[in-house]
Amino acid sequence: MHFEQITGARAQRELRSATAEVRSLVPYLRTEIDIGARPLEVGDIPSDGDRISCEALITNESWLDIVIRDSGRRLGTEDPVVGASLFVQNYAYRVIMLAIACLTTSGVIPDSSAKSMTITMGGGRPSTVGYRASQIEMLTPRGTSLEVAMSDPEIATEALVSIIDGAYRENVSRLIDATRTHIRVGKRLLLGNVAASSAVAFRTMEGCLGPWVQELGETFFRSCPTELRGLGSFLSLEYGDRRGWYWERTNCCLYDRLPGKTRCADCSRTPSEDRRQAYWDSLKQSSTDSALKS
DSSP states (O other), X not given: OOEEEEEHHHHHHHHHHHHHHHHHHSTTXXXXXXXXXXXXXXXXXXXXXXXXEHHHHHHOHHHHHHHHXXXXXXXXXXXXXXXXXXXXXXXXXXXXXXXXHHHHHHSEEEOOSGGGEEEXXXXXXXXXXXXXXXXXXXXXXXXXXXXXXXXXHHHHHHHHHHHIIIIIIIIIHHHHHHHHXXXXXXXXXXXXXXXXXXXXXXXXXXXXXXXXHHHHHHHHHHHSOGGGTTSEEEEEEEETTEEEEEEEESSOOSGGGSTTOOOOTTOTTSOHXXXXXXXXXXXXXXXXXXXXXX
């Protein structure tokens, strides 16, 4: 095994250090460690800043239904399907993103199971993630180059399977099943949101750390459960000295049904040739700006 199981006070220190490093690279990724305050009572409607136990939310489908519908209304929709789609997408992104970010910056894999996490609402969306348990996995030996280690398929797969087991199987997948108990929303729609959120997590860290993260993203989708495959694919494009790495999803998250009717850049409802042209235009502009600065 290439990852050491760490518990107790040391686990808290390492996780605090890892999440601080993540925050220095991606400032909007807020976390809380070893939360002492009690989370929101089951049944209450959350306001911004209210902390929710992920396990309590997932195991109480009626409360989850209330939380999702309230979140949708705060985002501007009365349609529970739209609310459910966006809630799951935001939740999945926060949970999976933090796990991937901690791994790629510090070699730390937090316990991302529902029983070990909380989520705090902000702007009607799942926003800040909290880690309740003093348990992590950490790449050994300490100080190992992450770029070198993650280029080893065995190490990369071991790390990503751990994230998939905790963040997806023991958390997000359960959220999807619980959501569909009260809201008639397609499972493939929600799974597409999870796949896209995972892809964005790798794309974000690739932008921060470099191209070596790309193979890690590809390995994630080769290692993930069958239901998360075929919901999109990575696309690499080059223009001059600029290289872009994109995700093209195969279904729509329904974000364009909110007021403003804005479509995501990777929306499946936008013709493929139009998406590609937008990517090319962005790369061309970036290359031109770089040339002007040099």
